[in-house]
Amino acid sequence: MINENNYETYFMSYIDNELNAAERAAVEAFVLTEPKYTEELALFEKTKLHASSNEFIEMEDKIFLYRFPEMQASLDPDFKNSLYKNEAPVRKILFTPNLMRASLAIAALFILFIGIQLFKTNTVIKEKASVVSTNISSTNSKQTQSTILPSNEVNASLNNSNAALVSSQPVNKKINATHNSLNESSTTSKIDVEKYSTKNLINSNIISSVESQALSLIKLHEAQIVSNSMETASNEETKNTNLMPTTYKEIDTEEEDRTINIGMLEIDGAAFRGITRRVSALLKRNKIEKEK
Amino acid sequence: MLIEPSFIHEQLSMTDLEFNICVDDYSDGVYRFILKISKNKEDARDIVQTAFEKLWVNREKVETLKAKSYLFTVAYHLMIDQLRKENKIVMTDSFDENANAITQGSSELKQLLLAAINNLNPTQKSLILLKDYEGYSYQEIGEIMQLSESQVKVYLIRARLILKNKLTHLEKMSA
Numbered sequence: 001m002i003n004e005n006n007y008e009t010y011f012m013s014y015i016d017n018e019l020n021a022a023e024r025a026a027v028e029a030f031v032l033t034e035p036k037y038t039e040e041l042a043l044f045e046k047t048k049l050h051a052s053s054n055e056f057i058e059m060e061d062k063i064f065l066y067r068f069p070e071m072q073a074s075l076d077p078d079f080k081n082s083l084y085k086n087e088a089p090v091r092k093i094l095f096t097p098n099l100m101r102a103s104l105a106i107a108a109l110f111i112l113f114i115g116i117q118l119f120k121t122n123t124v125i126k127e128k129a130s131v132v133s134t135n136i137s138s139t140n141s142k143q144t145q146s147t148i149l150p151s152n153e154v155n156a157s158l159n160n161s162n163a164a165l166v167s168s169q170p171v172n173k174k175i176n177a178t179h180n181s182l183n184e185s186s187t188t189s190k191i192d193v194e195k196y197s198t199k200n201l202i203n204s205n206i207i208s209s210v211e212s213q214a215l216s217l218i219k220l221h222e223a224q225i226v227s228n229s230m231e232t233a234s235n236e237e238t239k240n241t242n243l244m245p246t247t248y249k250e251i252d253t254e255e256e257d258r259t260i261n262i263g264m265l266e267i268d269g270a271a272f273r274g275i276t277r278r279v280s281a282l283l284k285r286n287k288i289e290k291e292k
Numbered sequence: 293m294l295i296e297p298s299f300i301h302e303q304l305s306m307t308d309l310e311f312n313i314c315v316d317d318y319s320d321g322v323y324r325f326i327l328k329i330s331k332n333k334e335d336a337r338d339i340v341q342t343a344f345e346k347l348w349v350n351r352e353k354v355e356t357l358k359a360k361s362y363l364f365t366v367a368y369h370l371m372i373d374q375l376r377k378e379n380k381i382v383m384t385d386s387f388d389e390n391a392n393a394i395t396q397g398s399s400e401l402k403q404l405l406l407a408a409i410n411n412l413n414p415t416q417k418s419l420i421l422l423k424d425y426e427g428y429s430y431q432e433i434g435e436i437m438q439l440s441e442s443q444v445k446v447y448l449i450r451a452r453l454i455l456k457n458k459l460t461h462l463e464k465m466s467a
Binding site: 009016018044046049050051056057059060065066067068069 | 308312315319320323324327333336337341344348401405406409420421423424425427429430448449452453455459460
C-alpha cells in the first residue's frame with residue numbers, strides 16, 4: 001500500500017500509467033490526505049515529456065533505407081559459376097633459392113674439409129713409407145751381412161732354431177736327419193729364401209724392428225724346411241731341385257692406416273674406399289648408359 | 293555488444309513491402325531517439341542505417357509486429373557502443389547553466405525540462421525518451437535496454453527525481 005516511504009514510486013508509476021485502476025484510486029486518495037503530496041505529484045507530472053511535444057525531426061536520406069526489387073536481382077548461377085577462376089595448384093617449393101645456396105655452400109665446405117683430411121692422411125702415409133724404406137735399407141744391409149756369414153754359422157743357427165721350434169713334431173726328426181745332407185745344397189737356397197722373405201717383409205710394411213723380421217725369417221725358414229723335408233721324404237732325387245718362390249699377400253695390420261680421421265670422426269678406410277669404388281662404378285655405369 | 297533480443301523467432305520472412313512500411317513508420321522515431329542522446333546527426337544516421345540493415349538481414353527471424361522494438365534495441369546498443377568509443381558516457385549531475393540560453397523563445401517549462409534531460413546520462417535519457425516519447429512499458433524498455441523490469445523502474449525513478457529537483461531549482465531561480 002502507498003505510504004510516506006514509498007509514495008514517490010507510486011507517483012512515478014502513476015504518471016507513467018503503470019498502475020492498475022485500484023492502485024490509481026489509492027494514489028488519488030493518498031494525494032488528498034495532505035496538500036504537499038498534491039504539489040509533489042504535480043512536480044512529478046512536470047518531469048514527463050509529452051509525445052505531442054516531441055518536435056518532428058525527419059531523417060534525411062531516408063530513401064537509402066528502402067528496399068527495391070532491383071536490389072535483390074542476382075545473376076544466373078551458371079553464368080556466375082563461369083566467372084569463377086580456378087586457381088592452378090600451387091607447387092610447394094621445398095628448397096627456396098636461399099636454402100639451396102646455403103646447403104650447397106655447406107656441402108662444398110664439407111667436401112673441402114674431407115679433401116684436406118684425405119690429403120693430410122696421404123702425406124702421413126707417405127712419410128711412414130719413407131720411414132719404412134729407410135728401415136728396409138738398414139735391414140737389407142743386415143741381411144747382406146748375414147749372407148756374408150759362413151754357411152756353417154747359418155746352418156747352426158737354423159738348426160738351433162729348428163730344434164727349438166720343431167722338436168715336438170715327428171716329421172721334424174726326418175728333417176733333422178736329412179738336414180745335414182740338405183745343408184750344403186740348401187745354403188744357397190736358404191740365402192735366396194732369406195732374401196725373398198726379407199723382400200716380402202719389406203713389401204708388407206709391417207716390420208720396422210729387426211726382431212720381428214728375425215722371427216718371421218725363422219718361421220719362413222721352418223716352412224721352407226718342412227716343404228723340403230716333405231720333398232725329400234717323397235723323393236730323394238729331388239734334392240737338388242730349386243725351391244719354388246712363395247708369394248705372400250700384403251696384410252695391413254695397422255689400425256691407424258685403415259682409419260681416416262676427419263676432425264673428431266674416425267672413418268673406416270676400407271669401408272670408405274669400398275663406397276668410393278661403388279660410387280665410381282655407378283657413375284661409370286650411368287655414363288655408359290647415357291652414351292648408349 | 294548486442295545480444296540478440298528475445299523477440300527473434302523463426303517465422304515467415306519479412307517481405308520488401310513490410311520492410312519498407314517499417315522504414316516509413318519507425319525510421320524517424322529511431323533517428324530522433326538516437327539524435328537526442330548522441331547529439332550528432334551523422335552518427336544518428338549511421339546508426340539508423342545499420343539498425344535497418346540488421347533488420348533486413350534478420351528479416352526471417354524478426355516478427356513484423358516487433359520490428360519497432362528490434363530497431364530501437366539495435367539502435368540503442370549501437371549508440372551506447374559509439375558513445376563508449378568516444379568516451380562520452382559521463383554521469384552528469386551538474387546542471388548545465390547555459391540551458392536557459394538555449395531555451396529562450398518557446399514554452400519555458402518544456403525547454404527547462406529538455407535542458408534538464410540533456411544533462412542526464414545516456415541510460416537515464418534513453419529511459420525517459422523511450423517511456424515518454426515512444427510509450428513503451430517498463431517490460432519493453434527492459435527488453436530494449438537489456439535490463440530487468442525492476443532495474444528499469446529504479447533507474448527511471450532516479451531520473452525523474454533528478455529532473456524534479458532541477459525543475460524546482462530552476463523555478464526558484466527564475467522566480
